[in-house]
Amino acid sequence: xxxxxxxxxxxxxxxxxxxxxxxxxxxxxxxxxxxxxxxxxxxxxxxxxxxxxxxxxxxxxxxxxxxxxxxxxxxxxxxxxxxxxxxxxxxxxxxxxxxxxxxxxxxxxxxxxxxxxxxxxxxxxxxxxxxxxxxxxxxxxxxxxxxxxxxxxxxxxxxxxxxxxxxxxxxxxxxxxxxxxxxxxxxxxxxxxxxxxxxxxxxxxxxxxxxxxxxxxxxxxxxxxxxxxxxxxxxxxxxxxxxxxxxxxxxxxxxxxxxxxxxxxxxxxxxxxxxxxxxxxxxxxxxxxxxxxxxxxxxxxxxxxxxxxxxxxxxxxxxxxxxxxxxxxxxxxxxxxxxxxxxxxxxxxxxxxxxxxxxxxxxxxxxxxxxxxxxxxxxxxxxxxxxxxxxxxxxxxxxxxxxxxxxxxxxxxxxxxxxxxxxxxxxxxxxxxxxxx
Amino acid sequence: xxxxxxxxxxxxxxxxxxxxxxxxxxxxxxxxxxxxxxxxxxxxxxxxxxxxxxxxxxxxxxxxxxxxxxxxxxxxxxxxxxxxxxxxxxxxxxxxxxxxxxxxxxxxxxxxxxxxxxxxxxxxxxxxxxxxxxxxxxxxxxxxxxxxxxxxxxxxxxxxxxxxxxxxxxxxxxxxxxxxxxxxxxxxxxxxxxxxxxxxxxxxxxxxx
Numbered sequence: 001x002x003x004x005x006x007x008x009x010x011x012x013x014x015x016x017x018x019x020x021x022x023x024x025x026x027x028x029x030x031x032x033x034x035x036x037x038x039x040x041x042x043x044x045x046x047x048x049x050x051x052x053x054x055x056x057x058x059x060x061x062x063x064x065x066x067x068x069x070x071x072x073x074x075x076x077x078x079x080x081x082x083x084x085x086x087x088x089x090x091x092x093x094x095x096x097x098x099x100x101x102x103x104x105x106x107x108x109x110x111x112x113x114x115x116x117x118x119x120x121x122x123x124x125x126x127x128x129x130x131x132x133x134x135x136x137x138x139x140x141x142x143x144x145x146x147x148x149x150x151x152x153x154x155x156x157x158x159x160x161x162x163x164x165x166x167x168x169x170x171x172x173x174x175x176x177x178x179x180x181x182x183x184x185x186x187x188x189x190x191x192x193x194x195x196x197x198x199x200x201x202x203x204x205x206x207x208x209x210x211x212x213x214x215x216x217x218x219x220x221x222x223x224x225x226x227x228x229x230x231x232x233x234x235x236x237x238x239x240x241x242x243x244x245x246x247x248x249x250x251x252x253x254x255x256x257x258x259x260x261x262x263x264x265x266x267x268x269x270x271x272x273x274x275x276x277x278x279x280x281x282x283x284x285x286x287x288x289x290x291x292x293x294x295x296x297x298x299x300x301x302x303x304x305x306x307x308x309x310x311x312x313x314x315x316x317x318x319x320x321x322x323x324x325x326x327x328x329x330x331x332x333x334x335x336x337x338x339x340x341x342x343x344x345x346x347x348x349x350x351x352x353x354x355x356x357x358x359x360x361x362x363x364x365x366x367x368x369x370x371x372x373x374x375x376x377x378x379x380x381x382x383x384x385x386x387x388x389x390x391x392x393x394x395x396x397x398x399x400x401x402x403x404x405x406x407x408x409x410x411x412x413x414x415x416x417x418x419x420x421x422x423x424x425x426x427x428x429x430x431x432x433x434x435x436x437x
Numbered sequence: 438x439x440x441x442x443x444x445x446x447x448x449x450x451x452x453x454x455x456x457x458x459x460x461x462x463x464x465x466x467x468x469x470x471x472x473x474x475x476x477x478x479x480x481x482x483x484x485x486x487x488x489x490x491x492x493x494x495x496x497x498x499x500x501x502x503x504x505x506x507x508x509x510x511x512x513x514x515x516x517x518x519x520x521x522x523x524x525x526x527x528x529x530x531x532x533x534x535x536x537x538x539x540x541x542x543x544x545x546x547x548x549x550x551x552x553x554x555x556x557x558x559x560x561x562x563x564x565x566x567x568x569x570x571x572x573x574x575x576x577x578x579x580x581x582x583x584x585x586x587x588x589x590x591x592x593x594x595x596x597x598x599x600x601x602x603x604x605x606x607x608x609x610x611x612x613x614x615x616x617x618x619x620x621x622x623x624x625x626x627x628x629x630x631x632x633x634x635x636x637x638x639x640x641x642x643x644x645x646x
Contacts, residue, residue, distance in 0.1 A: 051621070058470065072471055109473050119475055154478040164476055171476050237478035281538045281556045324538060326553035362542055362551035405544055405575065 053406040056437050063111075070111040077435040078103040078176045082130060082428065087213050089394075089416055089425025090189035091221065093131035101130040105142075105175075117147045119163075128256040129216075129225070142228050155236045162259060165227040166235060166244035166274045167252060167288040168333050169320045174226045180357040180367035181398045182412045182430040187222045187335045187351035190373055193389045195219050196254060196295050199302040199312075199342035203381045206344045210389055213424055222316070222337050222351055222373075223252045230261035231269070242286075245273040251294040251314045252337075258296060268293035268310040282325055288318040294339065303342050312340040327359040347388045348376035363403065369396040391419040408434045456631035457606035460639035462490040462617050464601045472514065472581040480537070482581070483513035488619075490644065491522040491587050492603045493594035494629075496613040506563065508532060509574065509584060511539045516574060516584030522594045523566060523586060530563040540577035547588060548572045571621060587618060601641075615639065622646045 063070035080101040082092060103125035110118040121143040127133035128140065145161030164171040170188060173179050183189060193209035195218045200206035209219075231248030249261050251270045258264035270292020278284050294314040295303075303309065316337040323330045334352040341347050351373040359365045371394040377385035394416035402408045414428040465488060472482050505527040510517045512534040523529060533539045533555055541561075542551040547570035555561045566572065566588045574584035597603045605615075610633045617625040625644035629637055 061471070070471055072473070074473070107473070109471065109475075111471060117474070119473075152481045154474075154480055157478055235478055237480065242478060281536065281554075324554045326555065327551070329554075359551055359553065362544065362549050402544075 050404055050406070053404070053437055057406070060437070068111075068113055072109040073106065074109075075104070075106045075437055076176060078105070078432060079434075080130065080182060080430065080432045082430045084425060085427040087424045088131075089414070089428060090183060090186075090191065091129040091216065091225065092183075092425070092428075093127070093129060093216060094134055099131060099134075101126055103176075114152075115149055117149065118145065119147070120144045132256075155238050156234065157236055158232075158234050160232045162228055162230040162261070163233070165223070165229070165248075165252060165272060165290075166233060166246050167223065167227070167272050167290050167316070168274075168318050168335075169284065169286060169322060169331065170333065171226050173331075176432060176434045177408060177436050180355070180365065180400060180410075181369060181396055182410055182432045183396065183414065183428070184225055185333070185353040185355065185369060186371035186373050186392065186394055187333065187353065188225055190221050190351065190371075190392060190394075191216055191219050192221060192349060192373075192375070193219055194253065194294070194339045194341065194347065195299070196251075197298050199295070199299055199304075200344060201302075203344050203378065206341060206347075206378070206388060207380060207386060210387075210420065211422065213422065220253045220255055222335055222349060224255055227252050227254070227259070228256070229254060229259045229270070240278045242276040242278070243274070245271075247271050248292075251292040252290050252316055253294050253314055253339075254296075264296065267297075270314075276320075282323055284320070284322045286320045288316070288320070290314070290316040290318075307342060312342060314339050329357045331355045344378055344388070347378055349389070350374045350376075363401055365400045365402075367396075367398040367400070369398075370394075371396070390422065393417055406436050408436070410434075454607065454609035454631075455634050456608040456610055457604060457636045458492075458494075458608065458615060458629065458631070458639055459602075459604045459636055460492075461600070461602040461641050462492065462597050462619075462625075463641060463643045464488055464490060464597070465619060465623065470581040470583060472579065479514075481513065483515045485515055485581075485583065486517065486519040487599045488519055489599065490597045490601070490603075491520055491589075491594055491618045492597060492605055493522065493589055493591050493616050493618070494605065494608060494613045495591055495616055496611065498591060498593070498609070506530060509541075509586065510534050511541070511576065511582070514579050514582065516576075516582055518584060518596075520585045520587055520596065522596060523588055524592050524594075525569055525588050525590055526565065526567055527588075528563045528565045529586060531561055533557050533559070533561075538578055539582075541574055542577055543572050543574050545572045546570070548586075551577070554578070617642050617644045619644050 060073040083098045087095060103123060105123045108120040122141050124139045127138050143163050145159050145163045147157055147159035149157045191214040197218050229248040229250040231246055233246035235244035248270050249264055249266050250258050272290035274286050274288040276286035291313055293310045295309040295312055297309060299309055316335060318333060318335045320333040332354040336350050339347045353369055353371040355369040357365055357367040373392045375387040375389040375391060378388045380386045396412060396414045398410055398412040400410040410432045412430045416425055507523055507527055508530050509521050510532045531541050531552060536557060538554040540554045547568045548566055552561045569588050569590050572586040576582040593608055595603050595605045608631055610631050612630050615627045615629045623644045623646045625642050631637060
């Protein structure tokens with residue numbers, strides 16, 4: 001097969017990295033967080049404000065007289081600030097040393113009789129990933145689904161729509177109030193040198209991607225955040241076992257712009273599943289599998305002749321485990337993913353994280369996360385094997401303070417190191433304030 | 438020994454008598470919260486406990502030294518009571534009767550605590566409530582769960598039946614204030630004159646916000 005020379009990858013020369021002072025980043029992030037925390041806590045913690053939020057929290061619903069039909073509205077306002085000392089890591093887009101990312105989310109839960117449930121999550125922000133649509137802003141329906149639960153005990157559920165993936169367990173805490181951190185773990189956010197929009201013209205073209213900063217509009221992570229792709233799923237819980245299977249229109253690594261079925265059809269579905277066991281309330285173990293084509297139709301013109309985007313699959317195996325006892329919670333997930341890359345062959349990667357959260361007091365918690373990602377070797381065309389991307393380790397430290405049941409502040413510091421001359425987002429300070437109702 | 442007997446008689450007659458009050462309270466429509474099951478399956482959730490009112494007698498009563506231990510258990514993913522009235526100094530335990538974890542916490546000024554996650558077979562430490570006021574209870578895992586403890590300075594209180602009716606008995610004779618509490622904003626106060634052996638009918642009480 002002759003590779004088609006057309007490629008949207010473009011030139012792969014190194015880009016000049018901006019570098020900002022670490023101390024400037026920390027001071028800017030800390031000051032921003034402290035300022036907002038003081039401002040919001042003084043204005044929102046007085047009893048009157050709390051009562052308003054409490055009443056709002058308990059009043060935003062309508063239901064029929066017998067309770068058969070019910071609509072519940074809830075929401076969150078997130079104000080985030082990111083301070084960087086270089087090119088932004090993960091799925092953060094702006095390259096400024098500091099940028100502000102507000103987000104307003106509304107959730108609608110609808111009970112449509114005893115067996116039907118609908119859910120909608122809408123957001124207004126500066127793009128699904130921080131800063132993605134910085135200048136224009138964005139209003140979206142991130143999730144919408146309808147679920148049929150024929151029996152009350154939840155052994156079988158069937159749902160259709162656009163919703164978070166069943167793979168892994170991070171989805172359970174990916175929203176700002178539940179997540180002890182501000183950013184996602186490495187498997188869900190570290191951009192790797194696999195493009196869904198263009199095939200590398202050659203093995204050399206693929207390997208040259210290691211030497212440039214992440215091209216986030218062309219490449220993606222192993223799992224793109226909560227992966228709100230569209231499809232159908234069934235899930236349930238039988239005693240200490242739980243299961244979930246889904247068929248979706250896009251792969252785990254697919255970007256947010258194609259999750260909507262109207263933007264990306266059903267020609268190359270991805271099938272995923274998870275089996276879990278809970279030997280006791282303290283422990284959870286699960287195994288997930290996923291397989292599907294990861295390239296978009298736009299990549300077709302860059303593929304070797306006679307091949308189709310549906311021929312190149314992302315196959316993933318994941319294992320998750322979690323433990324909780326009293327004020328301690330620990331989670332860990334390991335992913336092994338294989339990308340079939342035109343002109344290159346199979347490119348493997350392993351990514352994992354271990355995350356712990358401890359509540360030191362009713363209102364104050366701390367969290368620590370260790371992340372690593374390794375890349376397998378591919379033949380470089382000169383009789384040797386080389387890793388196809390930069391190995392990485394990253395440590396995240398966060399502290400959170402729940403001022404009230406409606407107001408939470410978090411401060412995060414992350415340090416990451418890549419096995420390369422190129423360092424990206426070595427130091428990150430992020431602060432987040434969440435108002436929940 | 439004889440002195441102790443006289444003291445016990447005085448305390449008993451001053452704290453507990455044989456007067457009683459009967460009536461009913463107009464209860465507001467229940468404002469229950471529904472469980473938001475979004476990302477995983479959840480076993481059957483019981484309906485939220487019914488809205489009730491607490492009726493209590495306020496006045497000067499001699500302190501009793503009887504240690505009280507009450508329970509606010511979590512069962513089928515709901516608190517056992519929507520409101521649990523207790524006398525100040527009472528110890529409350531929070532047993533988990535579900536197979537899943539619960540994490541009871543409160544940010545109320547009267548008592549701020551977070552019990553952490555504990556299982557069905559674990560007994561979290563009980564807690565003594567030594568300040569008067571309302572302690573709103575929540576579960577960090579199951580957001581729909583709502584409960585409250587009303588810490589009172591009186592040993593004379595009762596929770597209304599679901600239809601709002603109540604009988605407060607074992608009361609001493611004298612002039613007191615009868616109070617009805619539904620929430621922080623909805624209450625009622627009424628002066629009552631109690632006589633030994635008599636039941637005072639107060640009719641239908643309508644607390645207002």
